[in-house]
Amino acid sequence: MRFRFTDEHDMFRDTVRTLFADRCAPEAVRASWETPGARVSGLWEGLAGMGVLAALAPEAVGGLGMDEVAFVRILEEAGYAAVPEPLMEHAFVAIPALAEAHSDALAAAMEGSTTITIDLDGSDIIASAAIADGIVTVVDGGLAFTTGHDTTSVTTIDPSRRLGSVTGGTTIGLDGADVDLAHDRAVLGAAAQCIGVARRLLDATVAYVADRHQFGKPVGSYQAVKHHLADVRIAVEFAAPLVYRAAWSMAHPETHEPLRRARDVSMAKAQASDAVDLAARKALQCHGAIGYTFEYDLQLWLKRAWALSAAYGDARHHRDRVAAAIGLV
Amino acid sequence: MDLELSQRHVDFRDDVRTWLAENHPGRIASMDTPDGFEAHREWERVLFDAGWSVPAWPAAYGGRDCDLVEWLIYEEEYWLSGVPGRVSANGVSLLAPTIFNFGSQEQQDYFLPKMASGEHIWAQGWSEPEAGSDLAGIKTNAIRDGDDFVLNGQKTWCSRGAYADWIFCIVRTDPDAERHRGLTYLLVPADSPGLERRPISRLDGEPSFAELFFDDCRVSADHVLGEQGQGWAVAMAAAGSERGLSLRSPGRFMAAAERLTELARSIDSVDLRLRDEVVDAWIRAQAYRWQTYQLAAGLMDGAEIGSEASLGKVFWSELDVELHATALRLLGDRAELVDDNDWLDGYLFALSGPIYAGTNEIQRNIIAERVLGLPRR
Numbered sequence: 001m002r003f004r005f006t007d008e009h010d011m012f013r014d015t016v017r018t019l020f021a022d023r024c025a026p027e028a029v030r031a032s033w034e035t036p037g038a039r040v041s042g043l044w045e046g047l048a049g050m051g052v053l054a055a056l057a058p059e060a061v062g063g064l065g066m067d068e069v070a071f072v073r074i075l076e077e078a079g080y081a082a083v084p085e086p087l088m089e090h091a092f093v094a095i096p097a098l099a100e101a102h103s104d105a106l107a108a109a110m111e112g113s114t115t116i117t118i119d120l121d122g123s124d125i126i127a128s129a130a131i132a133d134g135i136v137t138v139v140d141g142g143l144a145f146t147t148g149h150d151t152t153s154v155t156t157i158d159p160s161r162r163l164g165s166v167t168g169g170t171t172i173g174l175d176g177a178d179v180d181l182a183h184d185r186a187v188l189g190a191a192a193q194c195i196g197v198a199r200r201l202l203d204a205t206v207a208y209v210a211d212r213h214q215f216g217k218p219v220g221s222y223q224a225v226k227h228h229l230a231d232v233r234i235a236v237e238f239a240a241p242l243v244y245r246a247a248w249s250m251a252h253p254e255t256h257e258p259l260r261r262a263r264d265v266s267m268a269k270a271q272a273s274d275a276v277d278l279a280a281r282k283a284l285q286c287h288g289a290i291g292y293t294f295e296y297d298l299q300l301w302l303k304r305a306w307a308l309s310a311a312y313g314d315a316r317h318h319r320d321r322v323a324a325a326i327g328l329v
Numbered sequence: 330m331d332l333e334l335s336q337r338h339v340d341f342r343d344d345v346r347t348w349l350a351e352n353h354p355g356r357i358a359s360m361d362t363p364d365g366f367e368a369h370r371e372w373e374r375v376l377f378d379a380g381w382s383v384p385a386w387p388a389a390y391g392g393r394d395c396d397l398v399e400w401l402i403y404e405e406e407y408w409l410s411g412v413p414g415r416v417s418a419n420g421v422s423l424l425a426p427t428i429f430n431f432g433s434q435e436q437q438d439y440f441l442p443k444m445a446s447g448e449h450i451w452a453q454g455w456s457e458p459e460a461g462s463d464l465a466g467i468k469t470n471a472i473r474d475g476d477d478f479v480l481n482g483q484k485t486w487c488s489r490g491a492y493a494d495w496i497f498c499i500v501r502t503d504p505d506a507e508r509h510r511g512l513t514y515l516l517v518p519a520d521s522p523g524l525e526r527r528p529i530s531r532l533d534g535e536p537s538f539a540e541l542f543f544d545d546c547r548v549s550a551d552h553v554l555g556e557q558g559q560g561w562a563v564a565m566a567a568a569g570s571e572r573g574l575s576l577r578s579p580g581r582f583m584a585a586a587e588r589l590t591e592l593a594r595s596i597d598s599v600d601l602r603l604r605d606e607v608v609d610a611w612i613r614a615q616a617y618r619w620q621t622y623q624l625a626a627g628l629m630d631g632a633e634i635g636s637e638a639s640l641g642k643v644f645w646s647e648l649d650v651e652l653h654a655t656a657l658r659l660l661g662d663r664a665e666l667v668d669d670n671d672w673l674d675g676y677l678f679a680l681s682g683p684i685y686a687g688t689n690e691i692q693r694n695i696i697a698e699r700v701l702g703l704p705r706r
Contacts, residue, residue, distance in 0.1 A: 001398045003619070003626045202701075210702070210704060218703075220697075225703075227690070230643070230692075230693035234644055237637075238640075238644055241616065245332060271616055319605055320605075326611060
């Protein structure tokens with residue numbers, strides 16, 4: 001028992017953090033909102049070049065052979081930077097599924113010449129559909145892969161979602177790919193991003209209230225404000241370890257059968273969703289009116305919070321899954 | 330990163346579990362009654378004789394030299410087994426770390442084994458009528474006179490102070506010094522002449538804490554812990570322990586969450602909203618567990634718990650309240666019944682959590698100022 005990330009984990013995380021800081025600043029996110037198909041300039045290529053897109057693919061096929069414990073921290077960083085690209089769907093769900101099925105589409109996805117999203121619950125509205133070349137979906141209880149589809153964009157409060165509805169296209173089965181695992185990956189990936197979004201909301205708000213003065217002193221010196229932010233810090237402190245714990249369960253199927261993994265993943269998403277919801281509420285309250293504007297960048301993370309908190313099941317949904325796992329039905 | 334128990338840890342867990350199952354003393358009276366206090370002292374002796382009273386201590390003082398992970402496993406098993414609570418907790422959790430850090434060899438050799446065996450049960454004498462969360466406002470005087478200090482003043486909210494054998498106090502040895510200066514950490518025999526103890530009844534009527542009145546009470550200068558005048562620094566080392574790991578380990582809340590889940594299972598058609606609260610409490614107990622294992626890994630690599638201890642104090646104390654409040658809601662109109670209602674006892678105890686060891690408002694200030702770096706004023 002040693003719950004500590006390795007130096008390698010930290011270095012990988014720091015490298016990706018630097019990439020996001022360089023190429024995915026708030027103005028880059030906003031630029032990607034201008035047209036439905038726009039991308040963050042140079043980001044996808046950068047992620048591909050560093051091997052991040054192929055991190056979970058086995059080394060035998062040219063991937064990095066990393067595990068989920070390493071990758072949830074990358075997704076945390078994606079949340080921290082409000083990355084509007086389907087990194088989670090592509091690298092954390094689709095690539096492992098394509099690899100398990102030995103799909104012909106794997107190589108292009110690994111090198112980043114395609115972008116893959118997911119639709120695992122039969123929704124008529126799909127995240128990142130507007131920029132996706134392919135969709136990992138579920139047909140007759142198994143995973144399948146759709147390409148050549150037509151997309152109609154759907155407007156969302158969080159333009160980073162790039163939602164769309166899809167018609168047509170060609171779908172082939174991904175035999176050998178695990179649909180339950182893919183679902184749990186999406187849930188855990190969303191949870192990890194929630195942690196990053198919550199951390200960013202907290203950092204931004206701490207900086208703001210230390211700087212903003214009213215009644216002759218920083219608003220962050222008032223206890224009412226301090227206590228809001230202390231509560232957010234606590235929520236993040238006790239949600240993040242469940243995300244890492246669930247990643248460990250997923251990375252060790254030999255000791256964590258699927259029901260145990262699902263329970264751990266749902267615990268993580270329940271706490272992470274609650275944490276990011278709280279962070280968003282308190283961040284907006286502590287910013288006051290400036291946080292309510294489109295001009296101010298806080299909205300990038302508020303909207304990510306709203307979307308990701310509910311994405312792939314909200315806190316209540318996942319507590320229901322945990323209830324079943326611990327014999328409360 | 331490794332989140333599995335090693336074979337050594339699995340064996341350790343099995344040893345603890347087996348011993349507790351074979352030596353479970355059954356139900357004994359509340360430790361806040363005279364008979365219950367002595368029954369709990371006897372249980373401490375049983376634990377001590379088997380080497381299970383202070384497993385994290387060095388073997389020389391009755392422990393097993395357990396590492397932090399083993400201690401967390403021990404705590405999980407201890408609370409899950411349902412054996413009686415620890416009447417020695419104030420001494421073992423709050424005072425012992427200070428004795429290990431600041432005590433002389435003589436003090437360590439004298440006090441630690443007696444604490445481990447339950448021969449000495451300790452109470453904390455820090456709070457005063459005018460010094461609660463603002464501990465630096467302590468006024469109780471201790472004036473040096475020959476080989477003794479002469480104490481005058483009043484302490485209050487002294488947990489188990491009505492029955493304890495010894496009291497660890499913070500007193501003002503320099504009456505001219507202000508606030509944090511001029512304080513001294515002093516160990517006081519509870520039967521000292523000039524010390525009068527008046528029990529204070531808790532919400533349930535039991536005398537769980539006491540007021541202490543010092544009237545020219547003489548205490549040997551040998552019982553100063555650390556240096557005279559350094560009481561604040563010495564005490565703060567223990568304050569970290571109290572808020573952090575050592576006072577309320579995750580095992581306690583994991584066990585309570587299991588019992589809450591059993592309670593919910595035993596009720597036909599639990600309201601969905603209540604069931605959601607049960608699951609939330611269960612998940613939060615797990616969150617505290619894994620946050621603690623993460624913290625423990627850092628500590629074992631040489632990190633220290635600083636102000637971050639306040640994060641845990643708020644989390645576990647509020648989890649404890651919610652967990653018991655949920656149980657009472659499940660019990661409905663039977664929740665108010667006193668006889669054999671552990672959930673009500675637990676709820677009353679839990680309600681003190683956000684108050685003692687520095688109120689949660691103070692903890693949130695600490696988090697905001699020292700963890701987040703917000704301006705003090």
